[in-house]
Amino acid sequence: MNNNHNQVLTRLSELLKAHQFEIISENQKDLAYCNQEDKALYDRLKVDENKVAAMIKCVEKAIETEDILGKTLYSYHHPKGMLIENKIVPFGKIFIIYESRPDVTIEAAVMAFKAGNKIILKGGKESLRSNLILVKLWHQALSENGFSEDNVVYLDLSREEIQEAISKNTYKADLIIPRGGDQLIDFVKKNSNIPVLISGRGNNFLYVDDEADFEMAKKIILNGKSRISVCNALDKVIINKNMPNLEAQLHDLVKFLKENNLDVYGFGEILKLNSELQKNENPELLKEEFLSEKIVLLLGNSLEEAIEIINENSGGHSASIITTNKNKAEKFQTEVDCGAVYHNASTRFTDGGEFGLSGEIAISTQKLHFRGPLGIHQLTTNKWFISGNGEVR
Known part of the structure; x- marks a missing residue:
C-alpha cells in the first residue's frame, strides 16, 4: 500500500520545493498580524527557507521509513485448526488541534498518512494563510496520484464550531490530539468521547549532581534554552547542595547564563548564596512552563530529593541528570517519571x-498508548485476524 503513499509523498516534496517562496510569502502575511513581543509565538509561527527545508526533509525521511502495516505481532495455531494472528493496522482517522506552527500541517499529516490514516487538521487562526497554502499542496499531491483529498482535511472553523466538532465528534475521528495550552486540553478531556492523546506541556528539569562535570553542565543548560518556544526547552535546574566549591560554581553559572541573555531566578535556599539571582518564591513557579528566557535555579539535598521534585512538578516531558556516576544516572533515569530521560x-x-x-x-x-515523540510506527494499533474452516466452539 505504501508504495502508492510514497508516490504522494514524493510529489508533495517536489511541490514544497517548487512553491517555497509562495509558502514564505503567505507566512509573511500571517506574521504581519502577529504580536512580535510574544517571542515564543512569533518563533513558532515563522516559516523561512530553513523551515521549508525541514518540512521537505521530514517528507523524504518518511518515504524511507519501513512500512509495518500488516506486520504480524503474534501468531497461534488453535487446536481446532484456526490460525490466530495479531497484526498492525492504522488507527483510522486522527483529529489534531494545534497552534502557531505551520510545519505541523506537513509533519503531522505526513506521519498520519504514511501510517495509513486520514487526518483532520485544525491550526490556529494566526497561521491560517500559511496552513491553507500547505494544504493546497497536499491536495494537489493526493489528487494527482489518485487519492481522495479527504485524506488530509483542514478545518477553517470558529472556536464555537470546533468545540461542537470535539463534543459531538462531527468528523467521526478515532483519535484526537490537542496540541495546545491547558485550557484546550482540559476542554477536550471533559467534552469528548474520542480517545485523547495528550501532547502536554514541557517544564523540563535538569539535575546537576555533586559528581557532575560542571563545565559540561553549563554547556547543556545553555543549550536547553537555545529555543524558548519549544516544549523540549529547559526551565528548571536543581543543583546538589554538596557540590564542591558550590558558591564559586554557582557564581560562575549565573554569570554565564546572564551573559547569554537569560533571566536567572532563584527559588528557596539558593537565594542566600548568590545576590545576582532574581527572587520568586511562589510555589507554583516550579510547575510553570515558561516559553521565555526565564530559567530557575534551586538546591537539592540529594538525588532522591531531586527525583521527588521533578516527579511532583514537571510536565512529564523530559529530564536530564549531569553526573559522572553511572549508578546515579541509572537510578535517575529509572525513577524519573518523564517520557524522555537523559544522562x-x-x-x-x-x-x-x-x-x-x-x-x-x-x-x-x-503513558497510553505510546509515550514521548510519536512517529509513523506509533500511529498504528493492532487487530486480531482469525482464519478458520467452519470451526465452532
Missing part, C-alpha cells in the same frame, strides 16, 4: 527527527 545530554533532543522517527505528530506526556 549528560540536553533535553533539546526530545524530537521525532532526532530520535530517528523521520518526524513526529506530537510528543505524548501520557
Whole structure:
C-alpha cells in the first residue's frame, strides 16, 4: 500500500520545493498580524527557507521509513485448526488541534498518512494563510496520484464550531490530539468521547549532581534554552547542595547564563548564596512552563530529593541528570517519571527527527498508548485476524 503513499509523498516534496517562496510569502502575511513581543509565538509561527527545508526533509525521511502495516505481532495455531494472528493496522482517522506552527500541517499529516490514516487538521487562526497554502499542496499531491483529498482535511472553523466538532465528534475521528495550552486540553478531556492523546506541556528539569562535570553542565543548560518556544526547552535546574566549591560554581553559572541573555531566578535556599539571582518564591513557579528566557535555579539535598521534585512538578516531558556516576544516572533515569530521560545530554533532543522517527505528530506526556515523540510506527494499533474452516466452539 505504501508504495502508492510514497508516490504522494514524493510529489508533495517536489511541490514544497517548487512553491517555497509562495509558502514564505503567505507566512509573511500571517506574521504581519502577529504580536512580535510574544517571542515564543512569533518563533513558532515563522516559516523561512530553513523551515521549508525541514518540512521537505521530514517528507523524504518518511518515504524511507519501513512500512509495518500488516506486520504480524503474534501468531497461534488453535487446536481446532484456526490460525490466530495479531497484526498492525492504522488507527483510522486522527483529529489534531494545534497552534502557531505551520510545519505541523506537513509533519503531522505526513506521519498520519504514511501510517495509513486520514487526518483532520485544525491550526490556529494566526497561521491560517500559511496552513491553507500547505494544504493546497497536499491536495494537489493526493489528487494527482489518485487519492481522495479527504485524506488530509483542514478545518477553517470558529472556536464555537470546533468545540461542537470535539463534543459531538462531527468528523467521526478515532483519535484526537490537542496540541495546545491547558485550557484546550482540559476542554477536550471533559467534552469528548474520542480517545485523547495528550501532547502536554514541557517544564523540563535538569539535575546537576555533586559528581557532575560542571563545565559540561553549563554547556547543556545553555543549550536547553537555545529555543524558548519549544516544549523540549529547559526551565528548571536543581543543583546538589554538596557540590564542591558550590558558591564559586554557582557564581560562575549565573554569570554565564546572564551573559547569554537569560533571566536567572532563584527559588528557596539558593537565594542566600548568590545576590545576582532574581527572587520568586511562589510555589507554583516550579510547575510553570515558561516559553521565555526565564530559567530557575534551586538546591537539592540529594538525588532522591531531586527525583521527588521533578516527579511532583514537571510536565512529564523530559529530564536530564549531569553526573559522572553511572549508578546515579541509572537510578535517575529509572525513577524519573518523564517520557524522555537523559544522562549528560540536553533535553533539546526530545524530537521525532532526532530520535530517528523521520518526524513526529506530537510528543505524548501520557503513558497510553505510546509515550514521548510519536512517529509513523506509533500511529498504528493492532487487530486480531482469525482464519478458520467452519470451526465452532
